[in-house]
Amino acid sequence: MIASEANTTAAHRRWSAILLSAIILVGLVVSVSVQAAPDPVKKGGSIVTNQEAWKLYEKYISAWNTTSIEQRLKIANEVLSENIEYQTVRHDLCTGRSQVIEDMATFHERFPGGHFEIGDVSSHHNVALLTWVIIQADGKEFARGHDQITIDRNGQISKITTFAPSAKTPD
Numbered sequence: 001m002i003a004s005e006a007n008t009t010a011a012h013r014r015w016s017a018i019l020l021s022a023i024i025l026v027g028l029v030v031s032v033s034v035q036a037a038p039d040p041v042k043k044g045g046s047i048v049t050n051q052e053a054w055k056l057y058e059k060y061i062s063a064w065n066t067t068s069i070e071q072r073l074k075i076a077n078e079v080l081s082e083n084i085e086y087q088t089v090r091h092d093l094c095t096g097r098s099q100v101i102e103d104m105a106t107f108h109e110r111f112p113g114g115h116f117e118i119g120d121v122s123s124h125h126n127v128a129l130l131t132w133v134i135i136q137a138d139g140k141e142f143a144r145g146h147d148q149i150t151i152d153r154n155g156q157i158s159k160i161t162t163f164a165p166s167a168k169t170p171d
Contacts, residue, residue: 046126048151053128054121057149060157061132064104065115076101081156088162100160113137119144126151131166 048056056079063075080097087093088103107114111134119131128149134142143165150159 046151046153046155048123048126048128050121050123050128053123053130053149053151054118056151056155056157057118057121057128057130057147060149061116061118063101064107067108069105072101072104076104079157081152081154081158084157085159086162087160089164111136111142114142 059075060079063072063079066072066075076097080100082097083095084097084100085093085095086100091099091103114134114136117133117135119133121131122129128151130147130149131144132147133144136142145165146163148159148161148163149157152158
């Protein structure tokens with residue numbers, strides 16, 4: 001019976017060692033995966049909800065929709081970071097608010113009485129993809145496209161990439 005008890009004790013020790021090793025391994029895997037997950041706040045961004053992205057973008061397009069240059073500048077200063085990165089189909093990547101504000105003026109020249117509306121939103125971390133819709137003065141939709149915006153820690157748009165109107169087929 002003593003040999004049997006010794007075998008049982010040795011088996012319990014082996015199982016205890018295996019169980020302890022498994023717990024340590026699981027702890028390491030969890031620790032590594034948590035460390036590997038990017039933290040947008042540490043990288044200069046923040047986590048933004050669809051509603052927050054929509055509200056910020058709504059304010060941004062209100063600058064596009066106003067004909068008042070003073071109001072446009074005021075809104076741009078509120079929602080666009082000073083060193084915003086701005087890229088469109090027509091423009092290579094540029095930095096600063098001036099090109100965005102210039103494009104707003106060009107919009108009013110090309111579409112007198114026209115305005116923008118928001119089609120939809122999808123966000124994660126500090127990035128959002130929004131659909132813009134150009135409505136002509138007669139109320140008819142002219143085009144739909146997309147803006148990808150990045151939002152900084154201050155709640156301002158730090159980058160806009162504008163995509164041309166969407167195509168239903170890749171022709």
